[in-house]
Amino acid sequence: MxxxxxxxxxxxxxxxxxxxxxxxxxxxxxxxxxxxxxxxxxxxxxxxxxxxxxxxxxxxxxxxxxxxxxxxxxxxxxxxxxxxxxxxxxxxxxxxxxxxxxxxxxxxxxxxxxxxxxxxxxxxxxxxxxxxxxxxxxxxxxxxxxxxxxxxxxxxxxxxxxxxxHEEHNPWPKIQRNFVACYEQRFGPAVKYYAIDQGTWPPMAISQHEDEENYYFFTMGMSIRPMPQIELIFNDEAEHYRRIELAFAVGKEYVDEANAVQMASAISSYAQLPWESLTWLGEGHTLVSQAAPLGYEGHIISSALGASVGKFALPGCYGDPVTLLWASPLFASELEFAQSRPNGGQELVAMMTEAGVEAVFAPRAPLV
Structure with a gap:
């Protein structure tokens, strides 16, 4: 044979x-x-x-x-x-x-x-x-x-x-314009733009914005790809969860621009995570990062925490809605709490909301 x-x-x-x-x-x-x-x-x-x-x-x-x-x-x-x-x-x-x-x-x-x-x-x-x-x-x-x-x-x-x-059909320029326009409509003109894809597909970037009080950073390009596992977990509701972008914001009274950019680099590293690890990111998920502010160990990501900056809809991508998840720094004790129980991350988001923690990062005491 x-x-x-x-x-x-x-x-x-x-x-x-x-x-x-x-x-x-x-x-x-x-x-x-x-x-x-x-x-x-x-x-x-x-x-x-x-x-x-x-x-x-x-x-x-x-x-x-x-x-x-x-x-x-x-x-x-x-x-x-x-x-x-x-x-x-x-x-x-x-x-x-x-x-x-x-x-x-x-x-x-x-x-x-x-x-x-x-x-x-x-x-x-x-x-x-x-x-x-x-x-x-x-x-x-x-x-x-x-x-x-x-x-x-x-x-x-x-x-x-x-x-x-095919270059003539390349979807990226339109996707890029739509997301920049969306962010600019809510947070003013983009002041800087960072490519975070290392020259590989798909194109990904961070758009930086600011007002008198805060620095804002938003990814674009993550939502080109649906995340792994979503079809199995959410079945008929998958379209509402499979595409995301990430955001980070910090108050100007606490950091200068260079430090703000360093903090925002965490969402750059998270942007590839679903496909590098064959996993997914969603409401209340926690992540460890060396780019977290001094004294913090990582982040929780949540759309609910974005209520303080006002709800706004991102452009859809390939017929699906796109969810914006805000990254908020966590202490080690909070990470441990969230990861030690079922739905611990969502419990922690509820605690943070009750304590007045908002999408824009400001120094605070641990909640756990």
Whole structure:
């Protein structure tokens, strides 16, 4: 029997995950596996049967499983009962989804298989294959864009990457203008602009504003990508949580501009966190940062704390609303409190609101 061969391999944007297409003389599979340092969190490789390269067996391929080989799909589940042609590496395109945790296999422009990002976070593999016509232990039918959301999402993702690949369709200038205009309408003209993407995709920046009393800093570009895990956690409500931007503000009576910029660098480091760690950020989440003000250990992020500066809506991104989360410095005891109990962060936000802590940072005493 011919040794199994990897005929395509593509990492995601942050190189946290790798997708491979593997085939031998019997069968083709798409797999996703985690980088070595993430294997403790994501120990299981996710697999999707793509096609049989030998005639489909009449029964489940238990013999292959017994020998540690990828099983063929039984005939009752297959679109084609005959042996299909091996894949030509030159025709393969693997596209990662926008949240950087799921992948689709395209072959000469046809969609063959999808492993959705949310399947990474559950205890069993879920995948969709164009060659499958009936649900089975190996995969689900992929169907069409009109019958399967996963197909429609994969098609949408392909258009997303096409837009970013062509300079004339580059969405960034419009996104950038919309966010700067929004921030300027509420906080006055931008006085400085900092690129925080290190020249990589997606473009991200911080816009600095000020009034007579405060310095304000706002990210833009985070919301280009939906965050990982959101689809699984919030299901039908996911669109309200998957795209965010971050903000930080500090009073001028406490710091000069250089110190304010240093403090604001914390939101720059947080801006990449969801995709670097395959996680998400939301109301009441806490984060540790060396850029926190002296005596503080990190931040809590919250839209509720922004009530003191007035509610204002950010521009939508790719049809979704975007949530602005304000970063407020925390003492070590407050971090420990928030992280020691379920919903501790939201409890802490409520305590901070009751104590009069606002979005604009000012020195204060610990609440815990």
């Amino acid at each position: 011919r040794q199994s061969e990897i005929i395509a391999e593509v990492s995601n944007d942050k190189k946290t995950l790798f997708a491979i297409v593997e085939q031998d003389e019997r069968v083709v599979y798409l797999y996703i596996y985690a980088r070595e340092d993430l294997r403790e969190r994501f120990p299981r490789m996710r697999g999707c049967w793509v096609r049989n390269l030998s005639p489909a067996p009449q029964q489940d391929d238990s013999e292959a499983l017994a020998h540690g080989l990828p099983p063929m799909l039984a005939a009752q589940y297959c679109r084609s009962l005959e042996a299909e042609a091996p894949l030509d590496p030159a025709g393969i395109q693997i596209l990662w989804n926008e949240s950087d945790d799921g992948a689709a296999l395209w072959y000469h422009g046809l969609l063959l298989a999808v492993i959705p990002g949310w399947s990474l976070y559950i205890d069993h593999s879920v995948s969709y294959s164009a060659g499958c016509i009936q649900q089975n232990p190996l995969t689900f039918p992929l169907g069409s864009a009109s019958t399967n959301t996963q197909y429609a999402l994969a098609d949408k993702t392909r258009q997303f990457w096409r837009d970013w690949a």
